[in-house]
Amino acid sequence: MTQHVSPRLAAYVALAAAGLLAGLVLGRVELVALAAPFALAAVVAPALARAPSLRVALELDRERALESEIVDATLSLTAADAECVDVFLDLPRELSTAGRNLQAVALAAGEERTLELPLRCNRWGAFVLGPPLLRAHDRLGFYSWETRLGGRAALRVYPTVEALHALLAPLETQVFVGNQVSRTKGDGIEFADIRAWGPGDRPRRINWRATARRGELWVNEQHPERNTDVVLFLDTFTDAQYGGRGTLDLTVRAATSLAHRYLQRKDRVGLVSFGGYLSWLEPESGTRQLYRIVDSLLQMDIVLSFAARDVAVLPPRSLPPKALVLALTPMLDPRTGPALLDLRARGYDLVVVEVSPVPFVDAGGGELEQLSYRLWRLSREALRARYQQAGVPIVEWADGVPLNVPLEEVSAFRRYARPARA
Amino acid sequence: MTLAALSACSYAGVLAYTLARSGRALPAAGALGSIGGLLLVVVLVRANAELVPWPLAFLCVAYGVELVVRGAGVDGAAPLVAVGLLLCGELAAWSIDERLRITAERAVRRARAVALGALAFGSLALAALVIALAAAPAGSGLAWTVLGAAGTVAVVGLAVRLARRS
Numbered sequence: 001m002t003q004h005v006s007p008r009l010a011a012y013v014a015l016a017a018a019g020l021l022a023g024l025v026l027g028r029v030e031l032v033a034l035a036a037p038f039a040l041a042a043v044v045a046p047a048l049a050r051a052p053s054l055r056v057a058l059e060l061d062r063e064r065a066l067e068s069e070i071v072d073a074t075l076s077l078t079a080a081d082a083e084c085v086d087v088f089l090d091l092p093r094e095l096s097t098a099g100r101n102l103q104a105v106a107l108a109a110g111e112e113r114t115l116e117l118p119l120r121c122n123r124w125g126a127f128v129l130g131p132p133l134l135r136a137h138d139r140l141g142f143y144s145w146e147t148r149l150g151g152r153a154a155l156r157v158y159p160t161v162e163a164l165h166a167l168l169a170p171l172e173t174q175v176f177v178g179n180q181v182s183r184t185k186g187d188g189i190e191f192a193d194i195r196a197w198g199p200g201d202r203p204r205r206i207n208w209r210a211t212a213r214r215g216e217l218w219v220n221e222q223h224p225e226r227n228t229d230v231v232l233f234l235d236t237f238t239d240a241q242y243g244g245r246g247t248l249d250l251t252v253r254a255a256t257s258l259a260h261r262y263l264q265r266k267d268r269v270g271l272v273s274f275g276g277y278l279s280w281l282e283p284e285s286g287t288r289q290l291y292r293i294v295d296s297l298l299q300m301d302i303v304l305s306f307a308a309r310d311v312a313v314l315p316p317r318s319l320p321p322k323a324l325v326l327a328l329t330p331m332l333d334p335r336t337g338p339a340l341l342d343l344r345a346r347g348y349d350l351v352v353v354e355v356s357p358v359p360f361v362d363a364g365g366g367e368l369e370q371l372s373y374r375l376w377r378l379s380r381e382a383l384r385a386r387y388q389q390a391g392v393p394i395v396e397w398a399d400g401v402p403l404n405v406p407l408e409e410v411s412a413f414r415r416y417a418r419p420a421r422a
Numbered sequence: 423m424t425l426a427a428l429s430a431c432s433y434a435g436v437l438a439y440t441l442a443r444s445g446r447a448l449p450a451a452g453a454l455g456s457i458g459g460l461l462l463v464v465v466l467v468r469a470n471a472e473l474v475p476w477p478l479a480f481l482c483v484a485y486g487v488e489l490v491v492r493g494a495g496v497d498g499a500a501p502l503v504a505v506g507l508l509l510c511g512e513l514a515a516w517s518i519d520e521r522l523r524i525t526a527e528r529a530v531r532r533a534r535a536v537a538l539g540a541l542a543f544g545s546l547a548l549a550a551l552v553i554a555l556a557a558a559p560a561g562s563g564l565a566w567t568v569l570g571a572a573g574t575v576a577v578v579g580l581a582v583r584l585a586r587r588s
Contacts, residue, residue, distance in 0.1 A: 008515055011475030013580050019482065020574040024567070028489050029556035030500035032570070034482060036552050037508035037545030039577055044541070084530050102522075106529035139537030140512065141519055 001051055001147040009045055009142045012038040045142035052136040053080035056150030058089070058129065065121050067160045073117040075132055075150065079107040086135040087115060093244075094123035094157065123244075124159035124252065126298040128152050158294050162257040162403050167265065168410055170228040170324035171349045178227025178266040188224035195221055228267045229283045229323035232258060232293075233340075236275030237309075237333030239302045240357030245399060247330035247355045252297045254328055254353065254403050259293045271296055272318055274339060276305030280318040311339050311346075324349045330357045331383055344390050352387055352394040353406050359399050391417065425520060426466045429513035433462050433477060436506040439499065440485050447491035454484035462514065469518045478511050496556060501549030505542050512538055 019035025022028070054077065061072040075087060086104045091097065099117050107113055130152040137144035173182040185192045194207050197217030210218040232255045239248040255271070262269045263285060270283035271293050281292055311319070319325065325348045329336050344350045363373040387394040393413040395406040437455040444451045458480030465473045485503060497503075516534065520526075 006515075007472055008474055008511070012511075013577060015475060015479060015482065017574065017578040017580075018479075020570065020577055022486055024570050024574060026486070026490055028486070029553060030489055030497045030503075031486055032556075033500040033549040033552045034485065034504045034507065035577075036501075036549040037504045037541075040545050040548050041508065041541060042577070042580060044544070084533060086524055100525040102524045104524045104526035104530045106527055106533055139533050140541065141515065141534070 001145045003051065004144045004146065006142045006144075009042060013042040016042055041140070041142070045138065045140065049138055049143040050081075051145055052083045052085070054078070054083065054085065054134060054136065054147075054149060056132060056134065058132055058150045058153050060119075060129070060153045060155055063154060064156045064158065066158050067121055067124055069121050069157075071119045071121060071155060073119050073129065073153070075115040075117065076112060077105065077107060077115065078112045079109065079136075081109050083107045083136050084139065086137070088133040088135075089117060089129065090133060091119070091129070092125070092127050094121070094125045095127065095129075095155075096120050096122055119155075121155075121157040123249075124157050124256075124298060126295070127155045127157070129155060156295065156298055158298070159253045159256045161260045162253065164257055164261045164407065165404050166407065166411065167258075167261055168324065168326065168351060168407055168414075170230070170322070172322040173226035173228050174268070174320075174322060176227045176268075178225060180226055180228050180265070180267070181223045182226040184224065185221045186224035188222035190223040190225075192221045192223045194218050227265075227285065228262075229270070229320045230258070230262045230267055231270045231272060231283060231319055231323050231325045233272045233274060233325050233327040233329075233343075234300070235327065235329035235331075235333065235336045236273050236277070236300055236302060237305075237335060238275075238330070240330060240332065240360040242360040242362075246360055247332075247357050248300070248302060250355050250397070250399055251328045251330075252300060254355070254397070255297055256294055257403055258326060259290060263287070263290050269293060270318055270320075270323070272314060273300055274309065274311075274336065275333075276303030276307070277301075278309065278313065280314060282315075282317050283320060283323065309335050309339065311342050319343070319348065321347075322349070324351065327352045328355055329353075330355045331380060332357055337383060337386070340392070341386070341390055344392050350392050351410050352392055353410075354384070354394060354396045356396050356398040393417070423517075425513050425517035429466065429510050429517060430462060432506050432510040432513060433459060433481065436481055436503050436510070437484070439503065439506075440481070440488050443492065443497075444488045445492065447488045450491075451484040451488045454480050454487065458484065462510070465514055466517060469521050471515060471518045474511055474514050474518075477514075478507050481507060481510075496553065498553065500553055501546050504549045505546045508545050509538075509542055512541070 016035040016039035019031050019038070023031035023035065057076040059074045065071045073089065075089065077085065077087065084104060084106050086102065088102045091101065097117055097119050101117060103115060105113055131148040131150045133146065133148055135144055135146045169180060173180050181190045194210050195218065197206065197219050201219045205219040207218050207220045234251055234255055236248065239246045259269050266285060268283035268285045269289060271281040273279045279296065281296055325343055327340055327350065329352060331354050340350060340352060363370060384394050393410045395409040397403065397406040437459065440451055440455060441448060458477040461473060461480065462477035464470070465477065489497065
C-alpha cells in the first residue's frame with residue numbers, strides 16, 4: 001500500500017511551530033493558544049493513522065457480451081476495522097458505466113459491502129478489468145493509503161452481427177454436404193439436365209416425359225448441395241481512424257457478420273490476419289469455429305512492422321484450393337496489393353472489399369494538402385483498376401453503408417464477368 | 423458550496439473580531455486579513471488544496487500584530503479564535519475534497535463531521551487550558567519558559583521530519 005500524507009498536515013505543524021515560537025519570543029500566551037489546535041491535529045493525526053486491512057473481490061455476471069449490452073460488475077469489500085474507502089474501477093474506453101464508478105463508502109469493522117456497477121459495452125474488444133483502485137483515508141483526510149486489490153475479471157465484448165440478406169456464392173464448391181448448390185452434377189435436389197439412361201441409374205430418376213418423346217430411357221440429373229470454403233483475408237497492416245471509428249473496426253465488424261452467416265450456412269470458414277502480426281485459422285465449420293474466429297478478431301490489432309510479407313509464408317491448409325477468399329482491406333499498405341494479386345494468380349476465387357479509409361481522412365484546407373489528397377485518391381483508383389484488370393471483383397465499402405450493398409455489387413459484377421482461366 | 427461558505431464565515435468571524443479589537447493596528451491587521459481573505463477566496467474558487475494554510479497564516483499574523491500592538495492583558499477569546507482558524511482550514515479542505523467527483527455515502531460525511539467536531543472540541547479545550555494555565559500563578563517563570571521551548575523544539579522537529587518525508 002502506498003501511503004500519502006496531506007501537505008495540510010505539514011502546514012499545520014509549521015503553523016503550530018511558528019505560533020509557539022512567536023509566543024515564546026513575544027511573551028504572548030494567546031499565540032500559544034492559537035498554535036494549540038494545529039499542534040493537536042499534528043499529534044493526533046499520525047497517532048491514529050494506521051494502514052487499513054481490506055479484502056476486495058471483483059466479479060462479472062458473465063464473461064461474454066454483445067455490444068450495447070449491460071454487464072453487471074460486483075465489488076465485494078470487507079475491512080478488518082472501520083474505514084472510509086474510495087473505490088474506483090479503471091475502465092477501458094470501450095466500456096462505460098451509468099452508475100457511480102468513483103464511490104466513497106464507510107465500512108464498519110468486519111462488515112461486507114457489495115457495490116454494483118452496471119457496465120455498458122460500447123465497443124467490441126477483449127478486456128481485463130481490475131484490480132480496482134482503493135484509497136482508504138483517515139477521517140480528516142490527513143493520511144491516505146492507495147492500493148490495487150481484488151484480482152482481475154476478463155470480459156469479451158462481441159461485435160453485433162449485421163443481417164446479411166445474401167452471401168457471395170463461390171465459383172466452386174467443396175466435397176462436403178452443405179447448402180450451396182454446386183455447379184457440378186450429382187445427387188441433389190436442384191434440376192440440372194437430362195441424359196440417356198445408363199446401367200446403375202435408379203428408376204426414380206427416369207424422366208418419363210423425355211423418355212416418351214425420344215423412345216428410349218432418359219434420366220434427370222441434379223446439382224448436389226455442397227459446402228464451400230471461405231477464407232476471410234483481413235489486411236491489418238494499418239488503420240485509418242477518426243472519432244473512435246476506423247477501418248479496422250469496420251473490418252472486424254464485417255468479418256464477424258460474414259463468418260457468422262457463412263457458418264450458419266454450414267460452410268467452412270477460415271481467417272487470415274495479414275499484417276504486422278501474421279495469424280490464421282484453418283477453415284472449419286460449426287459454432288466452435290465461430291467463437292474461435294470472433295475471439296481471434298477481438299484480439300486483432302494494428303502492429304507496426306516493416307517486414308516484407310508474402311502469402312507464401314501462410315501454411316497451405318489456411319488457404320485450401322477452390323476456396324472463396326474474401327479480402328477486407330483499406331488498401332493503405334503497399335504490401336497487401338501484391339499479396340492479393342498473387343492469390344489471384346494462384347487461381348483462388350478472390351473478392352476484394354475495400355474498406356474505405358476516405359471518410360476517416362481529412363482532406364486539409366491548404367492547396368498543397370488538397371493536391372496531395374487528390375493524388376492519393378487517384379492512386380487508389382489506379383490500384384482498383386489493377387485489380388479489375390486481373391479479373392478480381394473489387395468494391396468500395398464506406399462507413400454507414402450496409403454490408404449487403406458491396407456484396408450485391410460483387411454479385412452483379414460476377415453476373416457479367418467470367419473468371420479468366422490461365 | 424455550504425462547506426466553502428462555512429469556511430469563509432469562520433474566517434470572516436475571526437477577522438471581524440480581530441479588526442474590532444484593533445486600535446492602532448487596524449491598518450496592518452486589516453491589510454493582512456484582507457490578503458488572507460483574498461487568498462481564501464482563490465483557494466475556494468480554484469479548489470487549490472495546497473494553498474489552504476496561507477490564509478490561516480495571514481490571519482494568524484494579523485491577530486498577532488493586533489496582540490502585540492495592544493500590549494497588556496490576555497485575550498480570553500483566543501481559544502475561540504484558534505478554533506475558528508482551525509475550522510476555517512478544515513472546512514476549506516473538506517470543501518475542496520467534496521468537489522472531486524466522488525459519490526460519498528452519508529456515513530462518510532457523517533464520520534468526517536464527527537471527527538472534525540471532536541478535533542474542534544479538543545482544540546478548544548486545549549487552547550482554553552493553555553490560557554487558564556497562563557493565568558494561574560506559577561512559582562517559576564523560567565521553568566515554564568523551558569517547558570515551552572522544549573515543546574516548540576519538539577514541534578519544529580516534527581515539522582522538519584514531515585517536510586523531509588513529503
